[in-house]
Amino acid sequence: MSRVATSLIVSLFASTALGPALAADWPMGNEPSFRPAYPVDTYPMDGSLDFEAGLRYFYGMGGQSFGSSGGSARDTSHALEVHGRINDHSTSTYLKGHIGYGSITDGEYRPVGTSYNIGRVGYINADFGYLPLASDSFSAGAFLGYMYTDESPENVGLITHGLRLGIAAKAGINDVFDINAEAAIIPYTNTTGSMTNGGATISDVSGGLYGASGEVLAGFHASDTFIIRAGVRATYLNGHVSSDQGEQYVEMFRWGPLVELTATF
Template identity: 40%
Template sequence: MKRSLSGAIAMLALAAAAPTLAADYPMFGAMRPSYDNGWEQSTENPLRMEAGLRYWYSLGEQSAEIGGNSYDTNDRSHILEGHLRIDDDYTSTFLKGQAGYAVYTTGDHNTNVGVPSPFEGGQIGYAGADFGYTPFGNETFRFGALVGYQYNRESPDRNRYDVQNVDGLNLHSLRLGVTAHADINEMFDIDAEIAAIPYAYGYGASAEIPMADTVIQGVTVNRTRTETSGALYGASGQIMIGFHPTENLTIRVGGRAWLLEGPSSSRQKWWEASTPDSYIYSDQSLNGFSLLRYGALAELTGRF
């Protein structure tokens, strides 16, 4: 009985002295406070996403000179493109990708003879991705750099339904550039980028072309095929003006341009008339090769 009474008195004394002890000994006041109201609700998600479709009315120009003969190709292509962008506000980084293909192409192929040859239904497509870092700016303006890779298929004068024309022109490019985004107000924004292409590798070939028996390097041949390859360089740029009719919908219009040029080589492959599986090569320099593609863009994008 005395022990119980003594214990109760000791507990009451400790309770009464608790405020004083907490003041004298900081360890008592350093205990974790209670959670704020709504602690179970997560903070704002740092990830933002955009996905949508673009239409690119594209004008293309290819030019080259082989053995003193000039070859030029001009096309008008209607390209549909899908794109995706993910922004991480916490790290000020983004990842974006795009892929497009021409649904309809027309154009003209010209040689030094001066008689244009019209064509329809070529192969023009591309796919690529960029990683960017935009540490500079504020809530309404961001600026930074990007690095990326892009594959291009540039064969506007190749019939996509002809299995003999499967090689075309293929390009693998490295992109290094700068990018900026500005929110003018709640309704409008501007997005721009410009990139150098310090290195691109291109390769391709034409279809096999039957020909009359001809003596080349002392061998009688009856078929030929042109193969090209080389290292290129260039630049690309894009600017878009956006309008936000709703919180999650964006409509943008703007323009885009790509340019690649550089020295390349051309190899003519000739098949022997007497032995169909045997062939010879004739190497030539491909001078003044250039590829330009530019045009107007329209975009419909959802924001999440």
């Protein structure tokens, strides 16, 4: 009996000593709580994404010139664009792009003076950007992008696929106005197609052009969901290409005003 009593007394003292320690490690309540597997600040933030989508009209003035043949084309164009943008505020990145297509309505071949009023312009831009310099009303950074253009007076022209490297900035004023600006170098394009100067057609064009582009837009926030913007855009390319008539020095440009109606959500 003395051994049994001694064992019971030792067990009682042990449970009394360990009880507070176990209580400190196990939360009080009906259900235990568990720590998250990842830090809370790595979860996606509510409202970190916003979207823009809309339409633009671009009035373009441009042309092509061919140094070796002494010919050039100058014209005006009217194009309608669909554009969109996704902003990720949690990573300070964005993805944006536009697709445009239009017609050439008034052109002239130089120096022969022959006029034309048909043709097409088509283009695609897609950019991925990072804006590390940011505050409540201003952001700035860099972007990497792709460009496609089809410049075809009388439906004969050059097609380019190019790389864009640039800087971008955006500023807001009292949640009513904004200014968006970007400038890019175009270090290389793959250029193919044909050219005409109102007489002979230069075919089998192939080579790489380079140049630059820029765009500035000022916006008015008509409501919480609609923005009206207006501005100017310009693109310039030049370089030497091969053709069925030998090497040609080519210049291409298009610039002009544009207006935009955008919805945000």
